[in-house]
Amino acid sequence: MPVCVGGCGDCDGGGVVALRVAFVGAGRMGTPVCGRFVSAGHAVTVFDVRPEREGAVRSLGAGWARSAVEAAAGAEVLVSVLPGPREAEAALEDAVFGVLAPGAVWIDMTSNAPAVGAVLRERAGAHGVDVLEAPLGGSPDDAGRGCVRLFVGGSCEVLKRCRPLLEAVTSADRISLVGGPGAGYITKLLVNLLWFGQAVATAEALLLGRRAGIDLAVLRDVLAGSAAGSDFIRRDLSALFAGDYLPSYGLDRIRDQLEVITGEARDLGSPHGVADAVLDVHRRALERFGPVDGELLAVALLEEWAGTLLRP
Structure with missing residues (x-):
């Protein structure tokens, strides 16, 4: 070239x-x-x-x-x-x-x-x-x-x-x-694993906070400025609070990518218990909603299980 x-x-x-x-x-x-x-x-x-x-x-x-x-x-x-x-x-x-x-x-x-x-x-x-x-x-x-x-x-x-x-x-x-070869693919999959993991963990925390009587908007602001703050909380949570499950990527594709990275962890002998849990929630979301677009549909599944929506 x-x-x-x-x-x-x-x-x-x-x-x-x-x-x-x-x-x-x-x-x-x-x-x-x-x-x-x-x-x-x-x-x-x-x-x-x-x-x-x-x-x-x-x-x-x-x-x-x-x-x-x-x-x-x-x-x-x-x-x-x-x-x-x-x-x-x-x-x-x-x-x-x-x-x-x-x-x-x-x-x-x-x-x-x-x-x-x-x-x-x-x-x-x-x-x-x-x-x-x-x-x-x-x-x-x-x-x-x-x-x-x-x-x-x-x-x-x-x-x-x-x-x-x-x-x-x-x-x-x-x-x-x-x-070298392979490192770019692995890095992208790790970024996705962590983002989807943060989405699920944040949703669980917010649902628990709501059950405990804490206002979601207040809780979001406190979390964003704390040691638990993340780009997901500071940037992406507003979409979820507005009822937007980010329909820019297919749930089946998300499942596929999470399966690849957990498979890599198994092959390399690296711990993957948390990754398995993130994958399990997304597999269940795929069973519930089908192969539709929505990067935050695993959160929608958690909302269903909790019987409430994450809306301030």
């Missing part, structure tokens, strides 16, 4: 080369990320298994391909933003890597499973394609504004080559190299 430091005539004037980017996955996160690449001056060709996404993609100024192989043909960078490991393994077949340009890089922004990532990394490596995993942290709105977090796993050298492209998606201080 070419890198420019300015003065070449092929760049945008700021030292960033306009690249041919193959983009696989135009969902809620992928679409705004794609738009960021187009706005940065890159030539982006998109494939998604849903043909109805073509209009939204073309409205961004990106091209549309009928297959991942067609999108990847001659591209210098392949970017994937897929719903999960199953979709990544299915979409990124061997032929996709085989048609990329010499010296190409694959950047996987999927919240992928490390085991699936290893399989795909081997496919890419067989064709001389370098790999950088950079799963996204944040919401679709964050992606559109260019303020997501990237949890990067891979080599420093590959990250250095890819930084100009990644900085179209977010600021330099939000790109974190956390380790």
Whole structure:
């Protein structure tokens, strides 16, 4: 993948080369990320298994391909933003890597499973394609504004080559190299485990506080300024108090991710009792509500069990 430091005539004037980017996955996160690449001056060709996404993609100024192989043909960078490991393994077949340009890089922004990532990394490596995993942290709105977090796993050298492209998606201080292959995926899953765990633990505490007669608004403010304070309490609790269960991600996907990280803990011989409890609540929520969108539906289940809503 070419890198420019300015003065070449092929760049945008700021030292960033306009690249041919193959983009696989135009969902809620992928679409705004794609738009960021187009706005940065890159030539982006998109494939998604849903043909109805073509209009939204073309409205961004990106091209549309009928297959991942067609999108990847001659591209210098392949970017994937897929719903999960199953979709990544299915979409990124061997032929996709085989048609990329010499010296190409694959950047996987999927919240992928490390085991699936290893399989795909081997496919890419067989064709001389370098790999950088950079799963996204944040919401679709964050992606559109260019303020997501990237949890990067891979080599420093590959990250250095890819930084100009990644900085179209977010600021330099939000790109974190956390380790070698697999480390980016694990870090993203750990972030999700802790966030969902905080949501469940906070909801239990608030329900208990309400039963004890404490005003929820007062309790929230006290907790936010205490040693128990967290970003969840300070930032996300207001949505819950307003009856918003954050329908930006599927409950079945949440269950899948929690299963992957608890499986990693078992395989590595690391304690995972709390993680198991968080997973159990989300499995029960999935049984109760089905595979619908709602990042806080486990809290809705706790509210049902308590017979009350968390509303000040």
